[in-house]
Amino acid sequence: MPEDGSRDELEVVESTIGALDEELLGGPRTLTARDLAQRAGIDLEMVRVFWRTMGLPHADADDAVYTERDAEAVDRAAALIRDHGLDLATVVTVTRALGHTSDRLALWQVEALVEDMGNRYELDDATARLLVLDRLEGLAPLLEAQLVHSYRRQLSAIAGRYAAEFGELRDPGPDRMALPLARAVGFADMVSFTRRTAGLGSTDLSQFVQRFETAARDVVTAAGGRVVKTIGDAVLFVADDAATGALVALGLADALGHELDVDSARRAGGIAEGARGVTPVRVGFVWGRVLSRFGDVFGPHVNLAARLTDIAEPSTVLTDPATADVLASDTRFVLERRSPRRLQGIGAIEPVLLRAAEGAVE
Numbered sequence: 001m002p003e004d005g006s007r008d009e010l011e012v013v014e015s016t017i018g019a020l021d022e023e024l025l026g027g028p029r030t031l032t033a034r035d036l037a038q039r040a041g042i043d044l045e046m047v048r049v050f051w052r053t054m055g056l057p058h059a060d061a062d063d064a065v066y067t068e069r070d071a072e073a074v075d076r077a078a079a080l081i082r083d084h085g086l087d088l089a090t091v092v093t094v095t096r097a098l099g100h101t102s103d104r105l106a107l108w109q110v111e112a113l114v115e116d117m118g119n120r121y122e123l124d125d126a127t128a129r130l131l132v133l134d135r136l137e138g139l140a141p142l143l144e145a146q147l148v149h150s151y152r153r154q155l156s157a158i159a160g161r162y163a164a165e166f167g168e169l170r171d172p173g174p175d176r177m178a179l180p181l182a183r184a185v186g187f188a189d190m191v192s193f194t195r196r197t198a199g200l201g202s203t204d205l206s207q208f209v210q211r212f213e214t215a216a217r218d219v220v221t222a223a224g225g226r227v228v229k230t231i232g233d234a235v236l237f238v239a240d241d242a243a244t245g246a247l248v249a250l251g252l253a254d255a256l257g258h259e260l261d262v263d264s265a266r267r268a269g270g271i272a273e274g275a276r277g278v279t280p281v282r283v284g285f286v287w288g289r290v291l292s293r294f295g296d297v298f299g300p301h302v303n304l305a306a307r308l309t310d311i312a313e314p315s316t317v318l319t320d321p322a323t324a325d326v327l328a329s330d331t332r333f334v335l336e337r338r339s340p341r342r343l344q345g346i347g348a349i350e351p352v353l354l355r356a357a358e359g360a361v362e
Helices: 004-024 033-040 044-053 068-082 088-121 125-164 166-170 193-197 202-222 242-259 262-267 300-311 321-327
Strands: 181-190 226-230 234-239 281-293 296-298 317-319 333-337 341-343 347-349 352-356
Touching (some): 033 044, 033 068, 044 088, 088 125, 193 202, 202 226, 202 234, 234 242, 242 321, 242 352, 281 321, 300 317, 300 341, 321 333, 321 352
Parallel strands (some): 281 317
Antiparallel strands (some): 181 281, 281 296, 317 352, 333 352, 341 347
């Protein structure tokens, strides 16, 4: 049996979670899955599909675990089919994207809040989490408003890119089987990530990875590219033309080692003794056609960029002969062909070292 103090604390936590749950979900959980299906005029299986693709647990059909806002969300999903003519597979894809992204976003933001509370008030992890729970009701509307604003800005940016590419999309050229989008695509991979982070505690490791992601995103966007995703010790980026891709690649190779100078980070209140030193990256990038789906990019050129990254030296950029030909007339770049190498899953290729011309690229 828990002591009275522990029992009282548990009751307070449960009460806080109950109130927070009702606030976040817009009301009490009074509806069943059958109610949601009836409200939206769909069958019960579609409700199950919606909840499953959102990545959320789905209860028995007669358990009252849903709210009025849940009913509205299911009805909106049904309206995509009913009113806008989308097929079920498309609605499932759109819903899965939302569930996957919002799950990661919510966890990312809440963990950042926990870290902030812990550092600011010198709390242990459990106490910091309780404090976040206590303050989440006030923070949630601000986070939600920023999410909607960011989402609309991203949609606007995509619409702008589509408009700029309209002519190309209408005329893909003689090869009608080619992948649809011409893009510069590249990877930057942190050198010796495992060794450099061995022995770091959770706070130091979090700061180390966060500094890498932040620095990488800043470099990519400043040069005119876009981050597709980060994978712990690597970043995948794209750009709309080969020259911009080259600027992004060179920027990453030049800047990230300095950005992640851990001695400087420690002086600024960051990373601990065990991560001391400069952490450069290897970069591989190519120009080619890709498929964009599920918030990611796919195709042979993505694989080629990844394999070139594997063989690049620290703080250098490698590309392929075809991309080098595209960049050959651009005086901002110096291209040096290297000895042929065999790349896993691709075969023999003559890699090309990309450098900035003296004084041409800042």
